[in-house]
Amino acid sequence: MLIDFRFKALDPIxxxxxxxxxxxxxxxxxxxxxxxxxxxxxxxxxxxxxxxQAMKTRLxxxxxxxxxxxxxxxxxxxxxxxxxxxxxxxxxxxxxxxLFNPPNPISQRIVINRGSNDGLxxxxxxxxxxxxxxxxxRLYERSxxxxxxxxxxxxxxxxxxxxxxxxxxxxxxxxxxxxLRYLPVASDLEVGDILLTSGIDGVYxxxxxxxxxxxxxxxxxxxxxxxxxxxIAAVNRYRQALALLYDPQFDAKAPVYNKPTTGTQxxxxxxxxxxxxxxx
Amino acid sequence: MIDFQSGYILRPVNPAFIYxxxxxALLLNLLPIGNYSWAPDWLILCIVFWNIHQHRYVDVxxxxxxxxxxxxxxxxxxxxxxxxxxxxxxxAISWHRRIVALTVLSQALHLIPIFLLVSLFxxxxxxxxxxxxxxxxxxxxxxxxxxxxxxxxxxxxxxxPQRRPIDVDYNRPL
Numbered sequence: 001m002l003i004d005f006r007f008k009a010l011d012p013i014x015x016x017x018x019x020x021x022x023x024x025x026x027x028x029x030x031x032x033x034x035x036x037x038x039x040x041x042x043x044x045x046x047x048x049x050x051x052x053q054a055m056k057t058r059l060x061x062x063x064x065x066x067x068x069x070x071x072x073x074x075x076x077x078x079x080x081x082x083x084x085x086x087x088x089x090x091x092x093x094x095x096x097x098x099l100f101n102p103p104n105p106i107s108q109r110i111v112i113n114r115g116s117n118d119g120l121x122x123x124x125x126x127x128x129x130x131x132x133x134x135x136x137x138r139l140y141e142r143s144x145x146x147x148x149x150x151x152x153x154x155x156x157x158x159x160x161x162x163x164x165x166x167x168x169x170x171x172x173x174x175x176x177x178x179x180l181r182y183l184p185v186a187s188d189l190e191v192g193d194i195l196l197t198s199g200i201d202g203v204y205x206x207x208x209x210x211x212x213x214x215x216x217x218x219x220x221x222x223x224x225x226x227x228x229x230x231x232i233a234a235v236n237r238y239r240q241a242l243a244l245l246y247d248p249q250f251d252a253k254a255p256v257y258n259k260p261t262t263g264t265q266x267x268x269x270x271x272x273x274x275x276x277x278x279x280x
Numbered sequence: 281m282i283d284f285q286s287g288y289i290l291r292p293v294n295p296a297f298i299y300x301x302x303x304x305a306l307l308l309n310l311l312p313i314g315n316y317s318w319a320p321d322w323l324i325l326c327i328v329f330w331n332i333h334q335h336r337y338v339d340v341x342x343x344x345x346x347x348x349x350x351x352x353x354x355x356x357x358x359x360x361x362x363x364x365x366x367x368x369x370x371x372a373i374s375w376h377r378r379i380v381a382l383t384v385l386s387q388a389l390h391l392i393p394i395f396l397l398v399s400l401f402x403x404x405x406x407x408x409x410x411x412x413x414x415x416x417x418x419x420x421x422x423x424x425x426x427x428x429x430x431x432x433x434x435x436x437x438x439x440x441p442q443r444r445p446i447d448v449d450y451n452r453p454l
Binding site: 010013014017018020021024025027028029031032099100101102103104105106108109111138145152173174175176 | 306307310311312314315316317319348349352353354355356358359402403406410412414416417419420
């Protein structure tokens, strides 16, 4: 246990066991899936019609928004170029399916059906249509485990949507509300404020909803306030989610030793190359 | 082996049935019913049963391997369930002579501490590692009570193949 906790040395064993176990888990998911499929199959026509209508109106609204957002995005990009700011990094999304949440008294995790073979990386955020769900914490070849916002000491850097105040949301443990820590009493917060990811950490892309402030306890003596929040994205509602394959260009990269010299690198002007030429 | 409940001599156990029942219990544990702390751990019920009744077939090593599998499924620290299952298997094996002679209900009462140990071990280990105790997670003790309540049914189902009569008289059943 200690070896696994401190050194992560037993990952190969975990991988092998998982490789055997995953088919069995898929088999045992079959009854639930069959039940869901049959209950979906027997939904009445009127329900479907209503749902279809609602979806059409939603689609119309969203496509209108999308047209506008494209225009805004181009404008934003141009303005950023004018001001010589760094461009926002576009990122890909990968639709994932939530397989199950393993029983665990302490933490709440979910297992998804995509893994490193699909391009998922450790630390990729997982979101659904409402907001951020969590982050990939353990990666297998064809599946991954996602730690949810509620998990203990799970931190997300956020920004209050109303005034741009930056803070960090922390998970406190299963069944407890999230906490906004390290803020002075006088900070401008209200119940109902929406917290968006700020993107300064290089893990979460900016602008995704994370939580809503539900309760504020101001403590003037200690100059601190306890701010409790509710996560926006509900885990247990849908089986579908999106993995955000976000790779910000601005964070420090690990140093690459013994870089292989390729043709493109030879063409780029560089100090080492001129020296090499001079030597010849 | 003597069945202390009825006083009859049981038929010899079929090892294939033991491993089949362990496999079924493992599959039941893999059912995606969600993260509920009260959901019974079928596997430990089955392991403890065979530890008590047939400890030559299902010993601490089996408990360790099955616990390792449950660790991977539950995405726990590797070895958490493996350790608690093998600890419990050891206790169950060392108690088996005393427990087999009791009636089924008092067997269940005797096994409550064993099941409690399995249910609360992850919480205690987390307490040791991180220094913070989850009072909320102590509701896992409900799981232990449910498992103890399932013990008579487990005895009935898992001993059924051994309780069959040896020669069946088809002309005069019973």
